[in-house]
Amino acid sequence: xxxxxxxxxxxxxxxxxxxxxxxxxxxxxxxxxxxxxxxxxxxxxxxxxxxxxxxxxxxxxxxxxxxxxxxxxxxxxxxxxxxxxxxxxxxxxxxxxxxxxxxxxxxxxxxxxxxxxxxxxxxxxxxxxxxxxxxxxxxxxxxxxxxxxxxxxxxxxxxxxxxxxxxxxxxxxxxxxxxxxxxxxxxxxxxxxxxxxxxxxxxxxxxxxxxxxxxxxxxxxxxxxxxxxxxxxxxxxxxxxxxxxxxxxxxxxxxxxxxxxxxxxxxxxxxxxxxxxxxxxxxxxxxxxxxxxxxxxxxxxxxxxxxxxxxxxxxxxxxxxxxxxxxxxxxxxxxxxxxxxxxxxxxxxxxxxxxxxxxxxxxxxxxxxxxxxxxxxxxxxxxxxxxxxxxxxx
Numbered sequence: 001x002x003x004x005x006x007x008x009x010x011x012x013x014x015x016x017x018x019x020x021x022x023x024x025x026x027x028x029x030x031x032x033x034x035x036x037x038x039x040x041x042x043x044x045x046x047x048x049x050x051x052x053x054x055x056x057x058x059x060x061x062x063x064x065x066x067x068x069x070x071x072x073x074x075x076x077x078x079x080x081x082x083x084x085x086x087x088x089x090x091x092x093x094x095x096x097x098x099x100x101x102x103x104x105x106x107x108x109x110x111x112x113x114x115x116x117x118x119x120x121x122x123x124x125x126x127x128x129x130x131x132x133x134x135x136x137x138x139x140x141x142x143x144x145x146x147x148x149x150x151x152x153x154x155x156x157x158x159x160x161x162x163x164x165x166x167x168x169x170x171x172x173x174x175x176x177x178x179x180x181x182x183x184x185x186x187x188x189x190x191x192x193x194x195x196x197x198x199x200x201x202x203x204x205x206x207x208x209x210x211x212x213x214x215x216x217x218x219x220x221x222x223x224x225x226x227x228x229x230x231x232x233x234x235x236x237x238x239x240x241x242x243x244x245x246x247x248x249x250x251x252x253x254x255x256x257x258x259x260x261x262x263x264x265x266x267x268x269x270x271x272x273x274x275x276x277x278x279x280x281x282x283x284x285x286x287x288x289x290x291x292x293x294x295x296x297x298x299x300x301x302x303x304x305x306x307x308x309x310x311x312x313x314x315x316x317x318x319x320x321x322x323x324x325x326x327x328x329x330x331x332x333x334x335x336x337x338x339x340x341x342x343x344x345x346x347x348x349x350x351x352x353x354x355x356x357x358x359x360x361x362x363x364x365x366x367x368x369x370x371x372x373x374x375x376x377x378x379x380x381x382x383x384x385x386x387x388x389x390x391x392x393x394x
Contacts, residue, residue, distance in 0.1 A: 005213075007249060008147075009248045046254055050250065053241075068233040079345055080337065080388060081331070083335055084110045087112050092117050096113050104285070111176075121227065125164045126230050132288070134156055137174050142157060147247075156258065156261065182283045187283065209259055210257050290364075291366075296359055309345070320365050
């Protein structure tokens with residue numbers, strides 16, 4: 001997580017009495033209820049929340065539906081171009097996610113929701129993965145037990161697993177997301193941090209660019225509150241006896257936050273710099289990068305598009321957000337390209353010479369590189385351009 005954050009009322013130390021007014025307390029116990037959320041056991045980032053009532057009060061549990069990521073039809077080793085911009089609106093931001101590609105570390109989805117919340121549940125929780133929601137279009141509020149957090153276009157919204165949340169869009173008809181589910185925690189790259197844990201000067205962002213929840217919700221309400229929890233191949237519907245957002249205060253390093261892609265400060269050189277300079281987040285098994293608008297290489301003889309290269313140890317995926325993609329032809333906003341490990345790719349014919357006339361690029365794209373090969377789903381193959389592997393012929 002980017003930095004320590006606290007919100008609301010807290011006791012002066014961990015795991016000591018935090019009294020409430022007896023008349024308003026649960027079962028007359030007179031205490032707030034401490035709730036510790038950890039990562040990697042108790043070895044890494046954690047937060048401690050204080051509830052009005054125990055967060056463990058479940059009235060019923062039922063299997064809502066089963067879901068498993070499945071590969072589509074077998075394909076040869078080749079490059080792929082998926083066109084997702086015109087994908088139909090369907091579902092909500094949770095069960096309306098259309099799976100495109102996956103391996104053991106990552107699931108990548110597109111989502112163009114038709115409704116803010118489907119019938120049958122009030123909140124969502126990813127119990128197995130961290131959610132990274134890139135807001136291609138739209139804006140609104142994320143509500144969780146950590147409070148309210150504003151999100152806007154071009155935000156990465158990072159939501160740790162176990163968070164009970166819901167998105168409250170300003171206008172559901174504008175919402176459009178790329179969603180990454182990470183099996184392992186989402187972190188700041190270690191090379192951006194000095195030994196005290198602060199983001200180094202010279203990194204492409206600072207703590208000021210990350211935004212956590214700004215206000216508590218603290219809803220004290222009894223009733224039936226349905227939480228849809230996803231884990232492995234199932235969705236489970238839990239009916240809670242009280243509103244899950246009854247937290248009066250919390251602190252720690254684990255909480256939902258936003259980072260806007262336009263706050264990424266790209267590095268440029270006299271000649272082309274490799275993709276690691278665009279890295280934004282680090283996870284086990286893959287990284288995420290932001291290709292933000294930037295000045296191009298300024299050596300008088302610089303070639304201002306990347307070289308042809310082999311991904312010998314990574315599958316490379318780019319989601320094209322907007323702008324003119326200088327090294328590609330036939331790519332549109334909402335496109336994905338998958339360039340798998342084992343075969344080379346590079347600039348399309350004609351883009352190298354054309355690059356000499358440009359001093360700046362206005363492109364915005366999100367990249368994820370995976371250590372292990374990705375499987376494409378049937379939904380992805382339905383969006384695939386079968387002629388893309390031949391596009392380097394000119």
